[in-house]
Amino acid sequence: MEHPDRTTLIAPERVQAIRDSFARQEMMATIGARIDEIAIGRVVLSLDVSPRIGQQHGFVHAGATFALGDSAAGYSALSLMPEGSEVLTVEMKINLLAPATGRRLIAEGEVVKPGRRLIIARATVRAEAEDGSLRDVAILQGTMIPS
Amino acid sequence: MEHPDRTTLIAPERVQAIRDSFARQEMMATIGARIDEIAIGRVVLSLDVSPRIGQQHGFVHAGATFALGDSAAGYSALSLMPEGSEVLTVEMKINLLAPATGRRLIAEGEVVKPGRRLIIARATVRAEAEDGSLRDVAILQGTMIPS
Amino acid sequence: MEHPDRTTLIAPERVQAIRDSFARQEMMATIGARIDEIAIGRVVLSLDVSPRIGQQHGFVHAGATFALGDSAAGYSALSLMPEGSEVLTVEMKINLLAPATGRRLIAEGEVVKPGRRLIIARATVRAEAEDGSLRDVAILQGTMIPS
Amino acid sequence: MEHPDRTTLIAPERVQAIRDSFARQEMMATIGARIDEIAIGRVVLSLDVSPRIGQQHGFVHAGATFALGDSAAGYSALSLMPEGSEVLTVEMKINLLAPATGRRLIAEGEVVKPGRRLIIARATVRAEAEDGSLRDVAILQGTMIPS
Numbered sequence: 001m002e003h004p005d006r007t008t009l010i011a012p013e014r015v016q017a018i019r020d021s022f023a024r025q026e027m028m029a030t031i032g033a034r035i036d037e038i039a040i041g042r043v044v045l046s047l048d049v050s051p052r053i054g055q056q057h058g059f060v061h062a063g064a065t066f067a068l069g070d071s072a073a074g075y076s077a078l079s080l081m082p083e084g085s086e087v088l089t090v091e092m093k094i095n096l097l098a099p100a101t102g103r104r105l106i107a108e109g110e111v112v113k114p115g116r117r118l119i120i121a122r123a124t125v126r127a128e129a130e131d132g133s134l135r136d137v138a139i140l141q142g143t144m145i146p147s
Numbered sequence: 148m149e150h151p152d153r154t155t156l157i158a159p160e161r162v163q164a165i166r167d168s169f170a171r172q173e174m175m176a177t178i179g180a181r182i183d184e185i186a187i188g189r190v191v192l193s194l195d196v197s198p199r200i201g202q203q204h205g206f207v208h209a210g211a212t213f214a215l216g217d218s219a220a221g222y223s224a225l226s227l228m229p230e231g232s233e234v235l236t237v238e239m240k241i242n243l244l245a246p247a248t249g250r251r252l253i254a255e256g257e258v259v260k261p262g263r264r265l266i267i268a269r270a271t272v273r274a275e276a277e278d279g280s281l282r283d284v285a286i287l288q289g290t291m292i293p294s
Numbered sequence: 295m296e297h298p299d300r301t302t303l304i305a306p307e308r309v310q311a312i313r314d315s316f317a318r319q320e321m322m323a324t325i326g327a328r329i330d331e332i333a334i335g336r337v338v339l340s341l342d343v344s345p346r347i348g349q350q351h352g353f354v355h356a357g358a359t360f361a362l363g364d365s366a367a368g369y370s371a372l373s374l375m376p377e378g379s380e381v382l383t384v385e386m387k388i389n390l391l392a393p394a395t396g397r398r399l400i401a402e403g404e405v406v407k408p409g410r411r412l413i414i415a416r417a418t419v420r421a422e423a424e425d426g427s428l429r430d431v432a433i434l435q436g437t438m439i440p441s
Numbered sequence: 442m443e444h445p446d447r448t449t450l451i452a453p454e455r456v457q458a459i460r461d462s463f464a465r466q467e468m469m470a471t472i473g474a475r476i477d478e479i480a481i482g483r484v485v486l487s488l489d490v491s492p493r494i495g496q497q498h499g500f501v502h503a504g505a506t507f508a509l510g511d512s513a514a515g516y517s518a519l520s521l522m523p524e525g526s527e528v529l530t531v532e533m534k535i536n537l538l539a540p541a542t543g544r545r546l547i548a549e550g551e552v553v554k555p556g557r558r559l560i561i562a563r564a565t566v567r568a569e570a571e572d573g574s575l576r577d578v579a580i581l582q583g584t585m586i587p588s
Contacts, residue, residue, distance in 0.1 A: 026201045027208035030177060054173045057294070061174035062236045063214020070209050089209045090412060091385060091437055093240040093534040095561050095582060097554040112580060113538040117411070117439070118384060120536050120580070139553060139561070141536060141582045143385055143437065145411070147204070237559060238532060238584055240387040242414050242435060244407040259433060260391040264558070264586070265531060267389050267433070286406060286414070288389060288435045290532055290584065292558070320495045321502035324471060348467045351588070355468035356511050356530045361504020383503045387534040441498070 010040045010079060018043065018075050021086065028071060031064050035075075041111040043075035046104055049127075060100035060127075060137075069094065069123035069140040072109030077119040077144040080111055085146050087119065092142030100137040104128040112141075119144040157187045157226060165190065165222050168233065175218060178211045182222075188258040190222035193251055196274075207247035207274075207284075216241065216270035216287040219256030224266040224291040227258055232293050234266065239289030247284040251275040259288075266291040304334045304373060312337065312369050315380065322365060325358045329369075335405040337369035342398055343421075354394035354421075354431075363388065363417035363434040366403030371413040371438040374405055379440050381413065386436030394431040396421040406435075413438040451481045451520060459484065459516050462527065469512060472505050476516075482552040484516035487545055490568075501541035501568075501578075510535065510564035510581040513550030518560040518585040521552055526587050528560065533583030541578040545569040553582075560585040 015038050022028055022035055028045075031053050037044040045068055047053070053064035070092050077087045106126045113120040125138040162185050169175055169182055175192075178200050184191040192215055194200070200211035217239050224234045253273045260267040272285040309332050316322055316329055322339075325347050331338040339362055341347070347358035364386050371381045400420045407414040419432040456479050463469055463476055469486075472494050478485040486509055488494070494505035511533050518528045547567045554561040566579040 021203045024203040025208060026199050027210055030199045031210070052173050052177045056168045056171040056233060057235075061172060061214060062217050062239065063174055063178070063210060066213045066217070066239075067208060067210020070213070086203060088204075088246075089243055091240065091242045092209065092213075093238065093387060093582060095238045095553075095584065096236055097561055099235075112536075113577070120538055122580075136554070139563075139582060141534060141580060143536065240435060240534060242406075242437065244414055259389075260430070267391055269433075283407070286416075286435060288387060288433060290389065315497045318497040319502060320493050321504055324493045325504070346467050346471045348465075350462045350465040350527060351529075355466060355508060356533065357468055357472070357504060357508020360507045360511070360533075361502060364503050364507070380497060382498075382540075383537055385534065385536045386503065386507075387532065389532045390530055393529075 010038060013083065014079055017083065018078055021078065022075065025071065027067060031067055033068055033071065038079060041076055041080055042109065043072050043079060044106065044108045045072045046106040048104055049102060060105060062096055065096070065100050065105065065125050065138050066094050068105055068107040069125045069138055072107035073121035073123040073140060073142060074144055076109035076111050077121050080114050081146060087144040088147040090143045090145050092140055094138055094140045096138050098135055098137050100127050102127040102129040117145065157185060160230065161226060164230065165225055168225065169222065172218065174214060178214055180215055180218065185226060188223055188227050189256065190219050190226060191253065191255045192219045193253040195251055196249060207252060209243055212243065212247050212252065212272050212285050213241050215252055215254040216272045216285055219254035220268035220270040220287060220289060221291055223256035223258050224268050227261050228293060234291040235294040237290045237292050239287055241285055241287045243285050245282055245284050247274050249274040249276040264292065304332060307377065308373055311377065312372055315372065316369065319365065321361060325361055327362055327365065332373060335370055335374050336403065337366050337373060338400065338402045339366045340398055340400040343396060354399060356390055359394050359399065359419050359432050360388050362399055362401040363419045363432055366401035367415035367417040367434060367436060368438055370403035370405050371415050374408050375440060381438040382441040384437045384439050386434055388432055388434045390432050392429055392431050394421050396423040398422040411439065451479060454524065455520060458524065459519055462519065463516065466512065468508060472508055474509055474512065479520060482517055482521050483550065484513050484520060485547065485549045486513045487547040489545055490543060501546060503537055506537070506541050506546065506566050506579050507535050509546055509548040510566045510579055513548035514562035514564040514581060514583060515585055517550035517552050518562050521555050522587060528585040529588040531584045531586050533581055535579055535581045537579050539576055539578050541568050543568040543570040558586065
């Protein structure tokens with residue numbers, strides 16, 4: 001992958017822009033998501049698993065897993081964009097690898113290919129069990145555009 | 148498409164099984180979704196747009212649009228399955244066609260290809276404006292398995 | 295779907311532009327594909343099934359099915375674009391519904407959502423058996439950009 | 442990712458089974474593909490770029506890039522399966538990152554999640570320029586089933 005240079009520190013203004021955008025996404029509060037890490041081309045989000053985002057078997061609903069992974073991918077794209085930008089997902093594909101269960105979901109988004117017109121990004125969503133062990137539960141791959 | 152025969156009425160027990168499964172998906176209540184129609188191989192869900200499922204521009208978050216469309220597709224698959232079944236999404240792809248805005252989102256799920264091991268399903272999500280006009284906002288295509 | 299108006303006849307120059315572009319795609323000759331129909335927002339391609347596009351079970355290889363469907367979708371997009379345009383696929387998802395076998399594969403591409411920056415298109419690939427019966431073998435959904 | 446143990450050597454019979462299956466896929470000969478490496482859960486294929494797999498701009502057609510990447514992913518799945526198995530792609534998503542141009546395309550397929558019913562796999566396709574430099578041109582993510 002043509003990863004951006006991760007050794008460069010992200011500017012505090014970019015971090016703030018991502019935090020502001022995230023705070024305006026009420027869906028993130030609705031599913032209980034928070035920002036764990038912001039780096040250049042890489043953003044980690046997580047949420048505490050709760051029944052309100054569950055499906056019929058008691059696992060986390062694919063929609064919540066998707067929302068977390070998609071937002072992590074989107075903010076990884078935003079971390080590479082100029083001041084005043086926002087991004088929109090134009091398409092996203094998710095493969096669900098295992099039931100999302102445990103105490104926490106952690107989504108790591110990263111930019112695969114930056115671009116002026118299109119940004120290709122990925123995310124991996126992991127579930128943290130009660131004992132702290134991690135398991136991959138979903139992978140996402142999709143396209144963002146500046147908006 | 149090899150659609151199932153829509154002239155056959157769906158058995159009341161299947162309708163009840165879908166309603167029961169839906170009621171156990173707390174994520175559906177969290178995003179405000181309800182069941183509008185249940186037919187053989189076709190299920191329509193909708194939700195009233197509210198700020199709590201919004202993203203940073205005030206549109207509905209892709210995660211909520213996905214959750215509604217994915218569930219409509221999943222229940223269309225469940226409508227074709229024997230008593231006691233449940234379905235799981237194994238993968239789903241969404242293309243977002245236009246910002247999801249308006250007063251209501253309506254997701255129509257349908258089975259493209261039923262099967263014992265895999266069910267291929269689609270969904271179209273439409274936004275209803277204040278004046279009642281409809282606009283396609285997303286299309287989904289994916290795979291379900293019996294669980 | 296917000297289909298373009300199919301009652302408008304496509305301009306002969308657009309038809310010629312599509313035929314010229316198709317003729318320059320040597321991959322189409324390599325898999326034996328030809329143009330069957332060109333309309334506004336809809337293009338049909340087909341190929342005669344031959345061992346040279348087969349996979350290990352003797353069915354048509356997913357790569358050939360994809361190439362045919364992707365090109366049908368791409369030319370349906372090109373049919374809506376101004377003189378001198380070309381399109382590129384930026385992403386495409388295929389679900390394979392049934393083994394592609396028989397004497398002929400037919401791919402019908404159509405534009406789901408036209409746009410200046412992005413065009414969303416779909417294709418359905420059908421296999422024609424020796425007795426002339428048709429079976430859906432794949433559906434594709436993806437994004438094109440002008441190039 | 443829950444990668445299989447790559448330190449275990451792959452059994453010679455599995456290598457031979459993959460080579461035999463590959464030899465039966467005439468589509469691979471049609472696009473000029475060959476096997477470069479076979480390991481447990483990882484297979485690398487490549488092809489020399491030639492006009493016969495080109496599209497209208499002279500780049501490699503998305504269909505050929507897809508065929509190579511899909512087959513690399515499929516054989517990475519097959520490398521993990523018991524004697525006598527074959528795999529079928531049930532769905533695959535490709536994001537095209539850059540025009541596929543140069544002298545050679547190299548596709549590295551790897552299993553993301555093995556399973557008895559479903560195998561999730563990925564591939565990255567790189568283009569090698571005349572000067573030997575490599576550039577990512579496509580990423581694929583999809584699902585295989587035993588057949």
